[in-house]
Amino acid sequence: xxxxxRAVEAARAAGLSGAEAAARLAAHGPNVIARAAATSPWVxxxxxxxxxxxxxxxxxxxxxxxxxxxxxxxxxxxxVLLNALxxxxxxxxxxxxxxxxxxxxxxxxTVVRDALPVVVAxxxxxxxxxLLLEAGDIVAADAxxxxxxxxxxxxxxLTGESTPAAKAVTPVPAGAALAERTDSVFMGTPVVRxxxxxxxxATGMRxxxxxxxxxxxxxxxxxxxxxxxxxxxGRTLLGACLAIVAVTAAxxxxxxxxxxxxxxxxxxxxxxxxxxxxxxxxxIALAVGVQRMAARHVLIRHVPAVETLGSATxxxxxxxxxxxxxxxxxxxxxxRDENALVDAATACCDATLGxxxxxxxxxxxxxxxxxAALGRGIRREDIESARPRTAVRPFDTDRKxxxxxxxxxxxxxxxxxxxxxxxxxxxxxxxxxxxGTLAGRGLRVLAxxxxxxxxxxxxxxxxxxxxxxxxxxEAVAAVAAARAAGLRTVMITGDHPATAxxxxxxxxxxxxxxxxxxxxxAVHARATPEDxxxxxxxxxxxxxIVAMTxxxxxxxxxxxxxxxxxxxxxxxxxxxxxxxxxxxxxxxFASIIAAIEEGRGIFDNIRKTLVYLLGGNTGELLVMLGxxxxxxxxxxxxxxxxxxxxxxxxxxxxxxxxxxxxxDVMKRPPRPADEPILGRPEWANILLTxxxxxxxxxxxxxxxxxxxxxxxARDLAFTTLVLGELFRSFASRSRTRSLWKxxxxxxxxxxxxxxxxxxxxxxxxxxxxxxxxFQLAPLDGADLARxxxxxxxxxxxxxxxxxxxx
Numbered sequence: 001x002x003x004x005x006r007a008v009e010a011a012r013a014a015g016l017s018g019a020e021a022a023a024r025l026a027a028h029g030p031n032v033i034a035r036a037a038a039t040s041p042w043v044x045x046x047x048x049x050x051x052x053x054x055x056x057x058x059x060x061x062x063x064x065x066x067x068x069x070x071x072x073x074x075x076x077x078x079x080v081l082l083n084a085l086x087x088x089x090x091x092x093x094x095x096x097x098x099x100x101x102x103x104x105x106x107x108x109x110t111v112v113r114d115a116l117p118v119v120v121a122x123x124x125x126x127x128x129x130x131l132l133l134e135a136g137d138i139v140a141a142d143a144x145x146x147x148x149x150x151x152x153x154x155x156x157x158l159t160g161e162s163t164p165a166a167k168a169v170t171p172v173p174a175g176a177a178l179a180e181r182t183d184s185v186f187m188g189t190p191v192v193r194x195x196x197x198x199x200x201x202a203t204g205m206r207x208x209x210x211x212x213x214x215x216x217x218x219x220x221x222x223x224x225x226x227x228x229x230x231x232x233x234g235r236t237l238l239g240a241c242l243a244i245v246a247v248t249a250a251x252x253x254x255x256x257x258x259x260x261x262x263x264x265x266x267x268x269x270x271x272x273x274x275x276x277x278x279x280x281x282x283x284i285a286l287a288v289g290v291q292r293m294a295a296r297h298v299l300i301r302h303v304p305a306v307e308t309l310g311s312a313t314x315x316x317x318x319x320x321x322x323x324x325x326x327x328x329x330x331x332x333x334x335x336r337d338e339n340a341l342v343d344a345a346t347a348c349c350d351a352t353l354g355x356x357x358x359x360x361x362x363x364x365x366x367x368x369x370x371x372a373a374l375g376r377g378i379r380r381e382d383i384e385s386a387r388p389r390t391a392v393r394p395f396d397t398d399r400k401x402x403x404x405x406x407x408x409x410x411x412x413x414x415x416x417x418x419x420x421x422x423x424x425x426x427x428x429x430x431x432x433x434x435x436g437t438l439a440g441r442g443l444r445v446l447a448x449x450x451x452x453x454x455x456x457x458x459x460x461x462x463x464x465x466x467x468x469x470x471x472x473x474e475a476v477a478a479v480a481a482a483r484a485a486g487l488r489t490v491m492i493t494g495d496h497p498a499t500a501x502x503x504x505x506x507x508x509x510x511x512x513x514x515x516x517x518x519x520x521x522a523v524h525a526r527a528t529p530e531d532x533x534x535x536x537x538x539x540x541x542x543x544x545i546v547a548m549t550x551x552x553x554x555x556x557x558x559x560x561x562x563x564x565x566x567x568x569x570x571x572x573x574x575x576x577x578x579x580x581x582x583x584x585x586x587x588x589f590a591s592i593i594a595a596i597e598e599g600r601g602i603f604d605n606i607r608k609t610l611v612y613l614l615g616g617n618t619g620e621l622l623v624m625l626g627x628x629x630x631x632x633x634x635x636x637x638x639x640x641x642x643x644x645x646x647x648x649x650x651x652x653x654x655x656x657x658x659x660x661x662x663x664d665v666m667k668r669p670p671r672p673a674d675e676p677i678l679g680r681p682e683w684a685n686i687l688l689t690x691x692x693x694x695x696x697x698x699x700x701x702x703x704x705x706x707x708x709x710x711x712x713a714r715d716l717a718f719t720t721l722v723l724g725e726l727f728r729s730f731a732s733r734s735r736t737r738s739l740w741k742x743x744x745x746x747x748x749x750x751x752x753x754x755x756x757x758x759x760x761x762x763x764x765x766x767x768x769x770x771x772x773x774f775q776l777a778p779l780d781g782a783d784l785a786r787x788x789x790x791x792x793x794x795x796x797x798x799x800x801x802x803x804x805x806x
Contacts, residue, residue, distance in 0.1 A: 015112025015130040024126035031125045031141055031203035033213045109140035129200040131185075135193050139185045142207040143198035145169045150394040151194035152363070153185055156320070157552035158208060159494040163328065163364055163444070164192045168397035177526050178208060179494055182397060188553065193363070194394075212529050215557035216579060229677035230282065233610070236678075244621060251628050281609050285657035289602040296594040297586040299569065305581035307606065308564045309592075310599020313670040314544040315482060316536060316558070319493040319500060321568060321587045322549055323479075323507055324469040328364040330372035331443060331470060334434050335463020336427070339376060344462045345448045346373040347383050348404045348412040350394075365444065368467050391454055403456055411451040413459060420447040420461065427461030438466040442502025468499070471507050478590035479508050486669035487596070490522055490539075492532055494554070497525035532558035545670070549584070549592065550576050566592060593666075601661025603671070609656045611682050611689075612732040613649055616725045618690025620644060623697045623721065633710055635701045635717045639774055643764075644718075647757045648725035655750035659733055685735065688801075689728065692794045697721045700790050712777045715765070716787055719779065722761050723791035726754050731798040738802050 016024070049058070065073035109122045112130040122140040125131070131143050139153065145167055152164040159165070159179040172183050185191075185198050187207040204210055289306035293299075300306055320326055335341040346369060351362025353370045360367050370380055387406040395402035401415025413420060417435045421428065427449070438445045443466035449459040479489050489509050493500050504510050504523045514522075524535060532548075536558045539546045548555070548562035556579040559565030567580035568587040577583055584591050620641065627635050636644075678686070700720045704713035729750060730739050745751060764770045765779045779787070 015115065016126070016128055017114055021113060021124070021126055021129065024128060025124060028126055028203060030123040032123050033210055034205050110137070125200060125203060127200050127203060131198045131200060133185065133191050133196040133198060135191050135195075137191045139187055139189050139191065139198075141187050141200045142184065142202040143200045144184050145196055145198045147195075147197040148396075149195045150396055151196040152192050153189050154192050155179070155186065155189050156494075158186055158189060158212075158554050159552075161494050166395070166397045167194075167196065170397070178528060179526060209553060212553055212557060215529055215533060216560055216575075232676055233678060244625075248625065248628065251625075255631070281613070281653045281657050282606055284654050285602055285606050285609065288658050289598055292598050293582075293595050296598065297584060297588065297591045298595040298598075299583040299585055300581070301577075301583065302581040305564050307599055307603050308545070309547060309582070309595050310597075310601070310603045311545045311671055312487065312547040312564060312596055312599075314488045314490060314539045314546050315592060315596075316490045316492050316532075316539070316546060316548045316562070317589055317592070318549050318551060318555065318568075319491055319495060319503055320469055321551060321570070322584075322589050323475050323491065324471050324503065326469060326587065327358075328368040328444075328467050329470050330368050330465055331468050332438055332466030333372075333463065334431075334438075334466075335448075335461075338463070339378070341448055341463035341465070342369070342373045342376055343378050343383075344412050344450050345369045345414055345446070345465060346378050346380050347387065347406060347410075348402055348414045348448070349380060352380070365446070365467055369446075369465065393456075401456075403454075405454040409452065411454050411456065411459075413449045413451065413456060414446050417445055417447040417464065420449050420459065423451075423456055424449055424459045424461045426459075427463070431461055431464060434464055438464065440498065440502075441466075442496075442499040443468045444499075468502075471503060472588060472590070475589040476507055478593040481593050481666060482596075483508075485593075485596070485666040487593075488522075488544075490524070490535070492524045492527045492535060492558075494527060494552075495525055497523075500525035529554040529557055533561055536561045543672075543674075547592065547596075549589075550580075551587070552576065597666050598661065600665045600668075603677075604662060604665065605657050605659050607677055607682065608659070608732055608735070609653050610677065611685050611735075612656055612729060613653055614678075614686045615689030615728070615732075616644075616648055616693070618686055619693030619697070619721070619725070622690055622694025623701075623717070626694060626698045627701070632702070632705065635697065635714055636721070637714070637775060640714070640718050643774070644722060644725070647760060648722055648729075651753040651757060652726060652729040652750065655747060655753045656729060656732060658749055659747050662734070662737075681735065689794065689798065692797055693721065693724055693728070696724065696790050696793050700786070709777070711775060712783075715776045715779065716783055718774075718776070719761065719765070719784075719787040720790045723758065723787060724794050726757050726761075727791055727795045728798065729754060731795045731802075734802075736802060736805065738799055 061073050061077050107122055108119050109125050110117055110119050110132040111125060112118075112132065113120070117132055125140045127141075129141070129143075130146070131140060133139065133151065145151070146169060148167045148169050151167040153167060155161060155165045155178075161179050165179070165182065167185065168182050170183060172181055178186075184201075185196075187203075187209045202208075202210075205214060286304065286306045290300045293306065317323060333341060349362070349366040349369055351360055351366035351370055353360040353367065353374065357374050358371065360370070373379070383406075387408040387410075389404050389406050391405040393399075393403045395415065399415070400419035401413055403411055403413040405411050413423075417431070421432070431447075435445050435447070446465045446467065448462045448465060450462060451457065451459040482489050489507075491500060491504050491507075491509055500523050501510075501519060504519075505512050505514070510519055510522045524531065527535070532550075532555060536546050536548055540561075540563070545564075546562045547564040547566060548558050549566040549568070550556070550559050551568035553575045555567075556575050559567065559576060560579045564582070565580040567576040567583045569577075569583045569585040570587045582595070620636070623635055627633065697717050697720050701713050701717035704716045708716075730744070733739070733742055733747065733750070764774055765776055770776075771778070
């Protein structure tokens with residue numbers, strides 16, 4: 001070796017000097033993942049009060065307090081504060097997503113300093129340091145290999161590859177994909193076998209892990225579709241309240257009423273028009289969804305995500321462990337004697353199966369072979385006992401094979417077919433064609449051979465073993481269910497294109513004969529973090545509501561960008577879980593589809609509850625405005641309005657929010673992203689309901705006003721309105737299915753709530769204290785029958801309307 005080359009090698013072996021390392025640390029900074037400036041907690045808290053609906057409720061709270069309605073003001077204030085607290089806690093937790101990246105970096109590293117190996121804090125590693133690596137280490141920085149001895153690193157969190165990456169010192173072309181950089185190791189990845197030495201080329205935010213941290217920091221989470229829709233409802237209600245104030249004021253002034261009385265009447269009606277219980281109902285509906293999803297192995301981190309998932313139109317999913325089992329399995333055997341083939345492969349393994357015959361330690365490919373062998377009664381322990389090994393040549397990326405010489409005088413070899421084929425003199429008939437067929441199906445193919453001498457010559461090919469991570473059977477059914485529900489499934493993986501395409505066809509994500517643009521749109525292989533982010537943004541730009549699954553650090557930016565990020569609970573990294581909205585406890589694609597089903601049901605419940613609430617508020621307003629318009633006294637006192645909001649809006653609405661989901665919810669196409677929570681059918685239902693309820697109540701009030709006292713007329717109108725809204729809750733359970741089709745007792749909570757509310761209404765009339773408080777007159781049997789009959793008009797008309805539409 002020439003003298004200059006020897007000097008370079010000596011410098012590499014000696015590593016950096018202590019002084020040089022200190023100088024480079026000062027120049028390049030510590031080897032840590034920097035965190036972007038966190039959003040101030042006060043800014044997060046202030047954002048909770050920015051929605052139009054919350055501002056409307058704050059205004060209603062202030063007005064109610066000014067009018068002396070203390071109970072109403074306190075109730076509204078508590079609702080606003082609870083919603084703000086929940087939202088604050090959710091967003092504050094999301095701020096900690098990047099901190100989890102630091103947990104992936106090694107706290108310590110072994111480097112060569114002043115020609116001696118020393119253990120240093122990982123944050124003091126600098127470019128030019130020589131890392132010493134062995135199994136169990138976490139790579140402290142991005143580095144290029146100088147020496148590799150059977151070295152393999154688990155890079156799944158960065159690349160998505162399902163098997164450990166074998167490493168070698170042979171340089172790869174510049175610009176190669178991350179998964180193909182076999183000459184380098186990367187920060188945060190664990191060494192699973194072998195030893196090596198690598199020279200650091202990048203630290204801190206300049207590493208691949210740092211680049212992902214930068215991407216994650218620049219992604220901003222958008223409002224969920226439900227939050228956007230509720231904001232639109234809030235703006236609509238704000239406009240309606242202003243219109244009510246204007247109309248009421250105009251009518252009062254036209255009748256030359258005192259301006260202060262006009263103002264107070266208008267404001268009272270505006271407060272009555274606000275559905276104070278809506279935020280609480282939405283919160284309860286989402287909380288019920290959280291519990292239902294937990295029973296189906298989905299853990300919710302961001303509560304609005306419950307409904308967002310129900311709005312999804314595209315599901316971007318990882319392959320390994322989500323669509324597939326995540327465990328390498330022997331799927332094909334080819335050879336003259338399959339038992340001899342499996343025996344020879346087992347004799348050439350270093351892995352060890354666990355006591356259960358499934359888990360174990362070692363290379364996943366070897367564990368799959370040992371598991372298949374165990375099913376045939378072949379145990380590695382028996383082989384080691386009967387035929388002890390006397391020499392071993394481990395696998396390396398140059399030879400692409402491993403060989404074991406045993407005491408029975410047989411050499412056992414396994415490796416890539418192209419590596420073993422030139423060494424074999426027998427058993428090759430048809431092997432090349434089978435190898436091509438298996439590889440074309442996305443299987444990883446191992447050739448197995450035996451020989452009579454330890455020099456790996458004149459071998460006999462025993463056969464080929466095709467291995468793969470097989471699809472989950474339930475995930476195949478879930479992909480079909482997603483298609484039936486109008487959902488698009490897109491696979492994004494770091495695996496080889498051939499493997500990805502084969503799994504996509506087997507799963508039914510694409511047709512067996514698909515190709516070209518269809519295949520390119522549905523399957524993305526060798527995807528980098530930037531690719532995943534670009535794919536999610538591309539679907540969002542097309543108007544899709546995107547759910548994105550992932551388990552590795554490389555998935556975190558895309559999960560944060562998607563409207564709904566789904567992390568893996570078993571195999572996912574802490575970074576991914578912190579960036580996500582929900583976590584799959586079983587890492588199963590089928591659980592995503594189950595959660596979408598629950599999410600759609602929750603949206604239906606929120607929508608039907610909102611229709612019920614606004615229908616009741618509309619009826620109350622028409623009663624009050626109608627009386628003012630014809631010159632009658634007000635049919636309802638402020639305390640009556642407060643009771644109506646409590647008895648008919650609160651508990652029945654909460655019971656509707658817990659309605660069982662419609663059985664055909666997954667037979668409908670996804671809702672358009674721009675579809676409002678209240679469309680034309682919902683507004684038509686609200687106006688029809690409000691008009692009927694207002695007309696019936698005014699008719700009862702007008703009749704009683706002519707025949708009875710004002711107190712008795714108010715009493716009858718008050719009871720009719722309360723009973724009418726309570727009974728209408730049964731018709732509100734579905735817009736299309738009749739009460740008899742639904743079954744009265746399929747929502748026992750609603751039956752119980754309505755029963756208790758009716759009893760409470762009757763108590764107001766028959767208990768002297770409450771009768772005086774509410775300024776009511778006693779109801780006799782005839783008036784109670786009149787109120788009950790009138791209250792059934794609305795629910796009857798709504799049920800007939802359903803029948804006519806069908």
